[in-house]
Amino acid sequence: xxxxxxxxxxxxxxxxxxxxxxxxxxxxxxxxxxxxxxxxxxxxxxxxxxxxxxxxxxxxxxxxxxxxxxxxxxxxxxxxxxxxxxxxxxxxxxxxxxxxxxxxxxxxxxxxxxxxxxxxxxxxxxxxxxxxxxxxxxxxxxxxxxxxxxxxxxxxxxxxxxxxxxxxxxxxxxxxxxxxxxxxxxxxxxxxxxxxxxxxxxxxxxxxxxxxxxxxxxxxxxxxxxxxxxxxxxxxxxxxxxxxxxxxxxxxxxxxxxxxxxxxxxxxxxxxxxxxxxxxxxxxxxxxxxxxxxxxxxxxxxxxxxxxxxxxxxxxxxxxxxxxxxxxxxxx
Amino acid sequence: xxxxxxxxxxxxxxxxxxxxxxxxxxxxxxxxxxxxxxxxxxxxxxxxxxxxxxxxxxxxxxxxxxxxxxxxxxxxxxxxxxxxxxxxxxxxxxxxxxxxxxxxxxxxxxxxxxxxxxxxxxxxxxxxxxxxxxxxxxxxxxxxxxxxxxxxxxxxxxxxxxxxxxxxxxxxxxxxxxxxxxxxxxxxxxxxxxxxxxxxxxxxxxxxxxxxxxxxxxxxxxxxxxxxxxxxxxxxxxxxxxxxxxxxxxxxxxxxxxxxxxxxxxxxxxxxxxxxxxxxxxxxxxxxxxxxxxxxxxxxxxxxxxxxxxxxxxxxxxxxxxxxxxxxxxxxxxxxxxxxxxxxxxxxxxxxxxxxxxxxxxxxx
Numbered sequence: 001x002x003x004x005x006x007x008x009x010x011x012x013x014x015x016x017x018x019x020x021x022x023x024x025x026x027x028x029x030x031x032x033x034x035x036x037x038x039x040x041x042x043x044x045x046x047x048x049x050x051x052x053x054x055x056x057x058x059x060x061x062x063x064x065x066x067x068x069x070x071x072x073x074x075x076x077x078x079x080x081x082x083x084x085x086x087x088x089x090x091x092x093x094x095x096x097x098x099x100x101x102x103x104x105x106x107x108x109x110x111x112x113x114x115x116x117x118x119x120x121x122x123x124x125x126x127x128x129x130x131x132x133x134x135x136x137x138x139x140x141x142x143x144x145x146x147x148x149x150x151x152x153x154x155x156x157x158x159x160x161x162x163x164x165x166x167x168x169x170x171x172x173x174x175x176x177x178x179x180x181x182x183x184x185x186x187x188x189x190x191x192x193x194x195x196x197x198x199x200x201x202x203x204x205x206x207x208x209x210x211x212x213x214x215x216x217x218x219x220x221x222x223x224x225x226x227x228x229x230x231x232x233x234x235x236x237x238x239x240x241x242x243x244x245x246x247x248x249x250x251x252x253x254x255x256x257x258x259x260x261x262x263x264x265x266x267x268x269x270x271x272x273x274x275x276x277x278x279x280x281x282x283x284x285x286x287x288x289x290x291x292x293x294x295x296x297x298x299x300x301x302x303x304x305x306x307x308x309x310x311x312x313x314x315x316x317x318x319x320x321x322x323x324x325x326x327x328x329x330x331x332x
Numbered sequence: 333x334x335x336x337x338x339x340x341x342x343x344x345x346x347x348x349x350x351x352x353x354x355x356x357x358x359x360x361x362x363x364x365x366x367x368x369x370x371x372x373x374x375x376x377x378x379x380x381x382x383x384x385x386x387x388x389x390x391x392x393x394x395x396x397x398x399x400x401x402x403x404x405x406x407x408x409x410x411x412x413x414x415x416x417x418x419x420x421x422x423x424x425x426x427x428x429x430x431x432x433x434x435x436x437x438x439x440x441x442x443x444x445x446x447x448x449x450x451x452x453x454x455x456x457x458x459x460x461x462x463x464x465x466x467x468x469x470x471x472x473x474x475x476x477x478x479x480x481x482x483x484x485x486x487x488x489x490x491x492x493x494x495x496x497x498x499x500x501x502x503x504x505x506x507x508x509x510x511x512x513x514x515x516x517x518x519x520x521x522x523x524x525x526x527x528x529x530x531x532x533x534x535x536x537x538x539x540x541x542x543x544x545x546x547x548x549x550x551x552x553x554x555x556x557x558x559x560x561x562x563x564x565x566x567x568x569x570x571x572x573x574x575x576x577x578x579x580x581x582x583x584x585x586x587x588x589x590x591x592x593x594x595x596x597x598x599x600x601x602x603x604x605x606x607x608x609x610x611x612x613x614x615x616x617x618x619x620x621x622x623x624x625x626x627x628x629x630x631x632x633x634x635x636x637x638x639x640x641x642x643x644x645x646x647x648x649x650x651x652x653x654x655x656x657x658x659x660x661x662x663x664x665x666x667x668x669x670x671x672x673x674x675x676x677x678x679x680x681x682x683x684x685x686x687x688x689x690x691x692x693x694x695x696x697x
Contacts (some may be wrong), residue, residue, distance in 0.1 A: 141415045198454040226413070229458040235412045237524075238446030238454075244413060250465050284336055301514075327508045 004323055004330050012316050017073075019308045021121045024072050027301050029065065041295045042100045058082055058089075059097075064317065076305075096305065097298035099291075109287060114306065119188065119195070120202055120275065121268035125261065128208035128214055133257070136218025141245070144212035150274070151215065158212025166203045168276035174201060186279050206272060210264060217257060225252045253324055261309040262318030266311030344353035354565055355382040357406075357532055361422035364398070364405050372635040375401040377588040383581075385531060388558065388565040388576030390596065392611065394633045399568045400584075401535045406566075407451055408433060408441040425684035427491040428532065442635045447477040450525035451553075456517035460509040465503035466493070466520045492523035515546035518654060519553065533558070534566045539574060549576050567682075572615045572697045578601065584608050587634045589642035590667065594674030604685050606649045609693045617697075627696070639678060643679060651688065655679040 006259040031038050039056040040047075056062050059082065060071060071080055077094035091097070096106035135155070175183040181201055186194030225231065226249055231294045235241075272284035280286075284303050291299035323329045366377040383389050391399045404410055404602040406428075410420040426433040433441055445452055452458035461469060464595065470489035471482060478485070486505065494499035496519040507519055518538065525533060535554060539547035556567050567578050575582055575596065582600075583593040584607065603609055609631035620661040631648035634640055642661040646652040652660045660679050666674040671684055678685065 088634055143415060144418070186507055226415070229455060230461040231413070231460045232409060233453060235409055236407055236451045238442050238476050239443070239472070240442070248461055249462075265425060327465075328462060329509050332675070 001322065001330055005320060008316055008319050011311055015312055016309065017032035019312070020073055020076060020305065021069065023068055023301060023304050023308065026299055028068060028072070030064075038297065041297060042117075054219035055183045061299040092280040095266055096302040099299050100296045101294050101299075106298045110284070110302050110306055113282060113284045113287050114269075115188065116185070117269055117272065117276070117285060119199060119237060120206065120272055120281060120283060121265055123203045124206040124210065124268075124272075125265055127203055128209075128211035129261070131207065132211035132214025132225045133218050137222055137245070137250075137253075139215065139219040140226065143219075148219075152219070155215045157215070158235055161209075162276040163205055163209060164278055166208060167202075167275060170201050170205055171279070183279070185279075201274050202281060205278070206268075214257065216258070217260060218253060221253045222249060223257055225249045228252070251325060255322065258318055258321055258325070262314040263311070265309075266314035269307065269314070345433055348388060348484070350506050353382070353427050353434075355427070356429055357383040358386045359402075359406070360425040360426040360427070362402065362405060362426060363422065364401050364410060365421040367418050367421070368637075373636045374588050374639060375636055376405065377660070379585070379588075379637070380408060380424075381583055381590070381593065382404070383564045383566065384531075385560070385564045386562045387580045388555075388567060390579030390582045391566060391568045391585060392570065392572060392575055392582060394547060394570060396633045397585040398588040399570075399585055400536050400637075401537050401588075403451065403566060405570055406532075406534065407446075407449060407580055408438070409443055411443075412442065414602065414630075443477070446473055446525075447463055447528045447534040448535065450528065450575040452518070452525050452529035452535040452538050455515065455541040456521040457509060457541070459521060460517060462509055464523075465506050465508055466512065470505075470520070470524045470527055473524050477528050478587075484616040488527060489523070490574070491633060492527050496526075496557075498523070514542050515549060518546075518550050522550075522553060522557070526561065530563060531560055532564045532566070534568070536568045537570070538567065540569070540571070547574075548577075554578065572600075572611055585613065586640050588636060589644065590675075590677070591645065592676040593667075594671065594676075597676045602674075603689065604669065604674070604682075605678050606651055607645050608676075609689065611649075612697055614691070618681075636677075645676075651680055654684065655681075 011090070037052070038051050039061055042055050042059070043051050064069075068195060075091060075093070075095035075097070079095050080091050082089040082091060084141065089098075091105065094107055098109060099109065129317055135151050142148050171183060172290075181197050182194070183198070183201075185198050188195040224299055231244060231249055233241055234244045239248075242304045255318045269284070270285070274287055276285035277282070277284040277289060285305065288303040289298060290296070291303070351575060354654050356679060359382075360378075360380050362372070362376055362379045366373040368374060370572075375396075379398070381389065388488045393399050393400065396644075402411075405422060406426055410422060410575065412678065414420065422434055424434065428444065428558060431444075433444075439486050460466070464472075464546045467486060467489050471485040473490050474480070474485045475482070482487075488693060490505050493505055498504050498519055504512075504516075509520070512520060518541075522538075539556065541548060551574060554567070566580070567575060569575055579596045581594065582596050584591050584605065592599060592603065592608050595655070599608060600612070603612060607629070610627070613627035614629055616626060630650075634644050634647070640647055640661075642659070642663055643649070643665050646660040649660070662678070665677040665679050670676045670685070676685075678689070
C-alpha cells in the first residue's frame with residue numbers, strides 16, 4: 001500500500017512539471033508561432049512602439065524560449081524578479097505573473113476566488129452524492145416499478161437541462177418570485193448563514209445535473225453487481241438483505257462512482273463557469289470567463305494551472321481510495 | 333415407503349400428504365417457474381426426493397435441466413433479494429428437519445441459511461467477494477450465526493482453513509481471493525460453508541471450474557468432511573464421474589423433472605431410462621478399451637418455455653416410436669418403480685428396457 005502511494009505521488013509530481021511546461025507553451029509559444037505578439041495583448045493594439053518594447057523587455061519576451069520557460073517555472077516554485085527595462089519588480093513564489101488588465105498579482109486573485117469555487121463544488125458534491133446514490137440504489141432495487149421509471153425520467157431531465165436554464169428558472173422563482181433567498185454571494189468569513197443562503201440555489205442547480213448522472217450510473221452498476229455470484233454467496237451465508245446491499249453490493253458499486261467523483265470534482269474546481277456566471281458567484285470560473293473576454297493571459301494561465309492541479313490532486317485521491325476499496329488495484 | 337427411507341435411503345417416492353416427513357430433507361412436488369417476456373420458464377416442474385443425514389445425493393443433468401434452480405430453491409435464494417416486478421414462482425414443499433421452508437417466515441429461512449444449510453458454488457473466484465479477505469468473509473459467515481467477538485471468529489476461520497488443507501492458514505487468512513489459486517479458493521469456499529457445521533451441504537458443480545488434478549482433491553475433501561460432520565450432502569453436477577465418486581444415490585434430471593433416480597450402483601449398472609443411457613454413453617471412461625468414440629445424446633436440451641408434450645425427452649429419444657399409439661408424444665410418463673428404491677419415468681415397458689439395456693447399450697459402453 002505504501003509503495004503504491006509513493007508510486008502515485010511520484011507520478012503526480014512528474015505530471016505537474018509536464019503540465020506547467022505544456023501550459024507555458026500554449027500561452028507563450030503558440031502565439032509566437034502564430035505571429036501574435038504577447039506584448040501587444042498587454043498594452044493594446046493602439047499603443048506606441050516604445051511602450052510595446054518596454055513591456056517586452058519587462059516581461060522578458062525577447063529572451064530565448066528556454067530562458068522564458070525556466071523563468072516561468074522558477075517563478076511558480078521559487079519566485080522570480082522582473083528586471084528587464086530598468087525598474088525591478090520582485091514577484092514572490094508562487095508567482096504566476098501579473099494581470100495584464102488590473103496589474104494585480106495573479107496568485108492573490110486565485111486564492112481569493114478558489115474558496116468560492118471550492119465551496120460550490122464540494123457543497124454540490126455532498127448533495128448530489130446523497131441524492132444521486134439514494135435514487136440510483138432505490139431504482140435498482142425497485143427496477144421496473146413506477147418509482148424506478150419516475151426517478152429515471154427525472155434523471156434524464158436533470159442530465160438534459162442545461163444549468164443556464166435550471167439556474168435561471170430557480171433564480172426567477174425562488175429569488176425574484178418567492179424571495180426565499182437573497183441572490184447575492186456573501187463570503188463565508190462574513191456570515192455563515194448568509195453564505196449558506198446564497199449558496200443553496202447554486203448547490204441545488206449544480207447538484208441536480210450531477211445527481212441525475214450519478215443516479216443513472218449507480219442504478220446501472222448496482223444492477224450489475226446484484227447479479228454477481230458473490231452477492232448470492234452473501235445471501236447464502238444468511239446475511240440480512242440490508243447488509244447484502246449496504247455492505248457487499250455498495251462497496252463494489254462505489255468503485256466507478258469514485259472515479260467519476262474524482263474527475264468531476266477536479267473539473268468543477270477549475271471553475272463551474274456556467275453556474276458561477278448564472279448566480280454571479282465570484283469564483284474561478286467567473287474569473288477565467290472575464291479574463292478570456294479581456295485577453296488577460298496571466299489570469300487564464302493561472303486558472304488553467306490551478307485547474308490542472310485540482311484534477312491532479314483529485315485523481316491522486318481517487319487512485320488512493322480506489323486502492324483502499326479494491327485490493328486488486330494495489331498489485332500492479 | 334417410510335421403511336425404505338429409514339434404511340438410509342436418499343430417495344423415496346413422493347407423498348401427497350403435507351405432514352412433516354421423517355426424512356431429514358424431503359422435497360415434494362417442487363415447482364420453480366420464472367415469468368419472462370417470452371412466457372413462463374418452467375425450470376423445475378414437479379420434483380420430489382428425500383435425503384438422510386450422512387448420505388449424499390447426486391443430481392445429474394445437462395445445463396438447463398433445473399439442477400441449480402433446485403438447489404437455490406432449497407436455500408430460499410430465489411425469493412431472497414428478489415427485486416423488481418417479476419418474481420419467481422415456487423410451489424410444493426421443502427421439509428428440512430421438520431420445517432417446511434417455502435411457507436416459513438423468510439427471516440427464519442435466512443437464519444437457517446449458512447447455519448443449518450450451506451452451499452458451495454461453482455466458480456469460487458466469482459463467488460467470493462473480491463474486496464474482502466478470505467478471513468473477513470469466513471469471520472462474517474461465522475458471526476452471523478454465532479455471538480462471538482472478531483478474535484474468536486478469526487481463530488475459528490484459521491482452524492477451518494487448516495481443516496480444509498490450506499497451508500499456513502494463520503497467514504493465508506489475511507489473503508484476498510485473487511491471491512489464491514483456483515483449488516485453494518474452492519477450499520476456502522468449503523471452509524466458509526462448513527464454518528457453522530451445517531447439517532445440509534449443497535455443492536453446486538463444485539469442481540467444474542477447477543483443474544482436473546485439483547478436482548479429485550476437492551471431491552476427497554468433501555467426502556472426508558461429510559464423514560467428519562455427518563451432514564447430508566447434495567452434489568449437483570453434469571459430470572457423472574463426480575457423482576460416481578461421491579453419491580449414495582443419484583437423481584437424473586431432464587427438462588425440470590426427475591427422469592430416473594435410485595442408488596448410485598443401480599443407476600450406473602442398471603439404468604432404466606434412455607436419457608441416462610445417453611449420459612453414460614457420452615461419459616469418457618478410462619477403464620474400458622474397446623470403445624473409441626463417445627456416443628453423444630443427439631439434439632439439444634428442451635426449451636423450458638415450450639417443454640415438448642408427452643415425454644420431454646421424446647424428440648431426442650431413439651426409442652420414442654416403440655410404445656404404441658404415439659403415447660410418448662402425448663402423455664407425460666410418471667416415475668414408476670423399476671427395482672428396489674429405483675424409479676424411472678419412461679413409456680417403454682420394463683422388460684423392453686431391460687432387454688435394450690443388456691443387449692444394445694451395455695455392450696457398447
